[in-house]
Amino acid sequence: MKQYLVIGSGLIGRLLSWRLTQAGHQVDILSSDDKQGTDSAGHVAAAMIAPATEAVSAEAKVNEIGLQSLQLWPQWLAELPEQVFYRDQGTLVVAHAGDKAEMARYQRRADHVLTKHSYQTLDRQQLAEQEQDLADNFENAMLFENEACLDNRQLYKSLTKILDKACNWQQCAAIEQITESVLEQLCQQHFSKSADGYDQVIDCRGNGAKADIADLRSVRGEVIRVHAPEVSFKHCIRLMHPRYPFYLAPRPNNEYVLGATVVESDDRSPVSVRSGLELMSALYSLHKGFGEARILEMASHCRPGLTNNMPTIKRKTWGFQLNGFYRHGYLFGPAIINDFLNILDNNTQPVMFGEYYDI
Amino acid sequence: MQQASTWQVYDQTLQSRLFIGTALYSSPQVMMDAIKASGSQVITLSLRRQTPTKSNSGDQFWQLIQSLNCHLLPNTAGCYSAKEAVKTARLARELFQTDWVKLEVLGDSYNLQPDPFALLEATKTLIAEGFKVFPYCTDDLVLCQKLADLGCEVLMPWGAPIGTGKGLINPYALETLRERLPEMTLLVDAGIGKPSDAVQAMELGYDGILLNTAVAEALEPSLMATAFSQAINAGRLAYEAGVMPERQQAKPSTPTLDQPIWQQNV
Numbered sequence: 001m002k003q004y005l006v007i008g009s010g011l012i013g014r015l016l017s018w019r020l021t022q023a024g025h026q027v028d029i030l031s032s033d034d035k036q037g038t039d040s041a042g043h044v045a046a047a048m049i050a051p052a053t054e055a056v057s058a059e060a061k062v063n064e065i066g067l068q069s070l071q072l073w074p075q076w077l078a079e080l081p082e083q084v085f086y087r088d089q090g091t092l093v094v095a096h097a098g099d100k101a102e103m104a105r106y107q108r109r110a111d112h113v114l115t116k117h118s119y120q121t122l123d124r125q126q127l128a129e130q131e132q133d134l135a136d137n138f139e140n141a142m143l144f145e146n147e148a149c150l151d152n153r154q155l156y157k158s159l160t161k162i163l164d165k166a167c168n169w170q171q172c173a174a175i176e177q178i179t180e181s182v183l184e185q186l187c188q189q190h191f192s193k194s195a196d197g198y199d200q201v202i203d204c205r206g207n208g209a210k211a212d213i214a215d216l217r218s219v220r221g222e223v224i225r226v227h228a229p230e231v232s233f234k235h236c237i238r239l240m241h242p243r244y245p246f247y248l249a250p251r252p253n254n255e256y257v258l259g260a261t262v263v264e265s266d267d268r269s270p271v272s273v274r275s276g277l278e279l280m281s282a283l284y285s286l287h288k289g290f291g292e293a294r295i296l297e298m299a300s301h302c303r304p305g306l307t308n309n310m311p312t313i314k315r316k317t318w319g320f321q322l323n324g325f326y327r328h329g330y331l332f333g334p335a336i337i338n339d340f341l342n343i344l345d346n347n348t349q350p351v352m353f354g355e356y357y358d359i
Numbered sequence: 360m361q362q363a364s365t366w367q368v369y370d371q372t373l374q375s376r377l378f379i380g381t382a383l384y385s386s387p388q389v390m391m392d393a394i395k396a397s398g399s400q401v402i403t404l405s406l407r408r409q410t411p412t413k414s415n416s417g418d419q420f421w422q423l424i425q426s427l428n429c430h431l432l433p434n435t436a437g438c439y440s441a442k443e444a445v446k447t448a449r450l451a452r453e454l455f456q457t458d459w460v461k462l463e464v465l466g467d468s469y470n471l472q473p474d475p476f477a478l479l480e481a482t483k484t485l486i487a488e489g490f491k492v493f494p495y496c497t498d499d500l501v502l503c504q505k506l507a508d509l510g511c512e513v514l515m516p517w518g519a520p521i522g523t524g525k526g527l528i529n530p531y532a533l534e535t536l537r538e539r540l541p542e543m544t545l546l547v548d549a550g551i552g553k554p555s556d557a558v559q560a561m562e563l564g565y566d567g568i569l570l571n572t573a574v575a576e577a578l579e580p581s582l583m584a585t586a587f588s589q590a591i592n593a594g595r596l597a598y599e600a601g602v603m604p605e606r607q608q609a610k611p612s613t614p615t616l617d618q619p620i621w622q623q624n625v
Contacts, residue, residue, distance in 0.1 A: 058385045105576065112578045210419075217387070217419030242522065264387075264420040307423065309386035 001025055002199040002344075005187065005319075007175065009033050011042025011152075011329040012322050013204035014159045016337050021166045022079065023341065028191055028198075029169040032208065037156045041206060044223055044301040046249040046257040047152035047330045048236055049073060052118050052144045053091050054331060056110045057245070058309060062328070063114060065311075065353055068335035070148060076334060077150070080158050085151035085252045087234070092122075092131060093142040095240035096285060102240040107142065119144045131235055133287055149236050149249040150330065177211040178203055180318050200344060201319030206304040207266070209323055213314070216323060218266035218302035223259040224279045225297040230289030231256065239282055246282040255296065258283055262327070271298040303327045311336045313343065313357040320359075363595035366566055368401070368544060369459065369491040369512055371430060375400045376561070376591050378432060378546065380571025384580065387423050393574050394427055397584035403432040403461050403569065406451045432493060434461035439474070441481035448485055460485065461515070461548075461569075463495045470520040475502045479509065486510045495548050498532035500539060507543055514543055515569060518560065519550025522572045526556035530563065537564045554583075554590030561594025562602060 002025045006017045009031035017027045033039040048054075051066025070088075077084050095103035110119060120126075120143045128135035130143060163169060170190040175182070180195070187195040195201060203209055210216050231254060239246040246260040258279055271279075276298055283290040306312060306324035311332045314321040322340060325332055335353065342349045343359060351357070365372050379399040384390035394402060404424060424431070433451035438444040441464060448460045464481055466474025473496050482492050486509055494506050498516040506514055516536060519525035527533055528550065537545060547560040548569040557568045568591055577583035 109578065215419060215423075217423075305386075307386065307391070307419075308388040 003197060004028070005030065005191075005195070005198045005201045006204060007031070007178070007201065008204035008206060008208065009035070009037060009169070010040035010204065010206050011045075012206070012325060012333055012337070014156070014163060015333050016202060016204060016322065016340070017163050017167055018159055019076075019337055019341055021163070027163075027167045029163060029167050030172055030186060030190055031169070032172055032174040034171070035160050035164060035169065037160065041301045041303050042152060042329045043156055044221075044299045045152055045327075045329060046149065046223060046247055046259045047155075048091075048147070048149045048247060048249050049330050050091055050144070050147040050149075050236065050247075051331065052110070052114055053093065053147060053238055054328065055113050056106060060113050061310070061353075062331070065335045066328070066331045067146070068338070068352065069331055069333060070146065072334035072338060073148065073150065077155075081162070082154070082158050084154045084158055086148060087150070087236075087250055088148035089235045090143055090145040091147040091236040091238060092127070092134065093144070093238045093240065094134060094138040096138070099240045099242065102242055103142075106240060106245075110142070131233060131237075133231070133233070133289075134237070137286070147236060151251050152330070174208060175205065178209075178316075178318065183318050195318065203316075203319065203321045204323070206323060206325070207302055209304070209321060213306075213321065213323055215307045217264070217305055217307075219305045219326065220261065220263040220265045220267050220300060220302050221259055221327065222261045222271045222275045222279065222298070222300045223257055224271070224276070224283070224295065225251075225255065225257050225299070226283065226290065226293040226295055227253070227255050228287075228290050228293035229254050230292060231287045233287070237286065239286060241282070246279070248283075248286065256283075256293075266302055268300065268302060271300050303329075310356050313340055313359055315359040360589070360592070361596065363592050363599060366544070368567075373400050375588070376567040376595055377588060378403055378567060378569035379574065379584070380404070380569070381424065382571055383575035387420060389580055390575075391423060391427065393580035393584040394429070396581040396588070397574065398588045399429065401430045401432050402427065403434050403571070405434050405436040406447050406454070430459070431455050431457050432459050432461050433457065434495075435463045437465070438463060439465050439468075441477040441484070444477070444481045445484050448481075448490060449488075452490065458489055459491050459493065461493045461495060471522075472520065473497055473517070475499065478502075479505055482506055482509050482511060493546075498529055498536060500532070500535055503536055503540060503543075507540060512544055513546065514540070515546045515548035517549040518547045518556060521549045523550055524552025524573055525550055526552050527559055530559065533560065533565070534563050554586045557587055558590045558594035558597075561591055562597050564598050567591070
């Protein structure tokens with residue numbers, strides 16, 4: 001059994017802490033956020049595990065890392081005491097008649113980035129078989145079968161419960177910068193022990209680590225959560241749009257999360273009226289039943305991204321940093337954490353995505 | 360590779376004749392690589408989306424843009440009235456520390472066509488405030504003449520609507536502008552899809568090209584940026600070299616001295 005200190009309790013911090021405790025280690029957690037994780041980007045996210053559709057607008061490697069996570073998620077979720085909603089019906093990509101050119105561009109990129117047979121093209125009738133209500137509005141679609149989403153709020157709750165029992169979890173003021181002396185002081189103050197008492201310290205602060213990681217930036221995103229009893233979509237849906245594609249992720253009990261925006265900014269202010277209008281009109285254009293939906297929440301947050309928008313593991317004199325999960329916390333999280341556990345375990349398995357690490 | 364002559368844009372002497380945008384890239388890294396490959400010395404960026412914070416600390420994206428050491432051409436993208444565009448231009452001057460502004464006042468949200476009337480109004484106000492205005496305009500000669508009369512030294516008529524990649528849909532109008540406004544610095548802004556579109560504009564005597572989507576939405580943006588850089592240089596060299604006039608009849612490029620003149624008629 002080893003002793004670990006995990007700093008940060010967002011998605012990556014809590015997933016890592018949980019996997020370490022599952023492996024039989026002792027974990028202390030230090031975080032400026034509350035235990036529910038309300039200040040974390042992963043708490044706001046649509047939580048899609050969409051390797052192919054994300055890779056299309058990024059690079060092929062996104063698909064590779066995502067597919068690894070897609071394998072791990074069901075296994076990991078099965079280890080939780082409570083069931084967490086996990087929907088793996090795939091993603092439908094659709095475009096309104098006016099945005100057909102965007103769809104053609106998307107398909108062209110998909111053919112360039114992905115391997116053959118990564119998706120099927122559906123005509124109206126085939127679309128109706130997948131998602132009856134969408135076929136009224138759209139004459140065709142692309143179906144990416146190998147994609148999923150989960151209920152991040154249920155996951156956060158479940159992990160909060162587990163970690164609160166299994167770990168010594170302390171809240172602290174925001175940590176601007178980690179140095180050996182800062183770390184020593186924090187360990188003394190919150191755990192009455194020396195940093196040397198830990199086998200490893202792992203920093204998972206996301207945006208909070210900006211002062212420590214030179215090329216870390218924030219990318220603002222905005223989402224709307226609704227309860228729509230008249231809508232019963234089973235798939236994740238991407239709606240093409242000239243500025244940014246909208247993504248709709250289903251939740252249990254006819255709830256949905258719709259997100260879209262990617263704004264290069266560390267602005268944490270609430271959702272703008274313009275974004276709200278765009279998000280809501282996108283919803284309404286997908287299904288008229290959203291007209292009578294109830295708005296549960298409109299939220300914004302910032303994702304921590306590196307210049308290449310890919311995740312990284314960095315070795316420091318005082319420990320490790322896991323960061324740069326950008327808009328891909330759920331997509332990359334398990335794959336990269338698995339790689340990291342293997343690194344901690346002295347590389348008993350080959351490291352899968354080492355090209356992005358600085359260790 | 361031989362480079363075309365340098366050129367003057369307001370108070371700056373430039374080598375590259377390509378102005379490039381910063382939107383639509385899949386990551387900042389892809390954007391940086393493409394901009395470097397383009398050899399561009401002027402990058403255009405929108406105020407709303409890439410605003411430097413007051414403190415300039417922690418705004419990594421802004422620092423990346425600055426690290427390119429290019430001239431910045433802030434734009435008023437997405438403005439639909441003169442008032443809004445003027446306000447955006449003022450903010451841009453303060454935040455980006457430049458009096459250059461790509462003035463974009465849109466009149467139609469479907470084809471993003473510039474509103475010529477609001478454009479004139481905003482241009483007048485901004486020039487009076489000391490701005491160096493780069494108006495994004497239609498290819499209408501009278502509009503362009505009036506923009507020049509207001510004091511614009513640079514005009515940026517569209518080749519086609521923004522993001523369409525349709526190339527020069529009205530080469531006649533663009534050629535007319537070049538002929539009738541010989542002293543103006545002219546760039547084709549918007550609508551360029553292929554490097555050959557850029558060559559066509561440069562061969563007409565345009566001084567430069569502003570583009571974004573054609574590079575950002577290519578499957579390999581860096582490679583396309585290189586292609587545009589070379590195409591624009593080639594087009595300019597061709598213009599400077601003087602393109603031969605077309606003729607109807609074939610003319611052998613190898614002299615055939617032993618044949619009688621007008622042999623076909625003999």
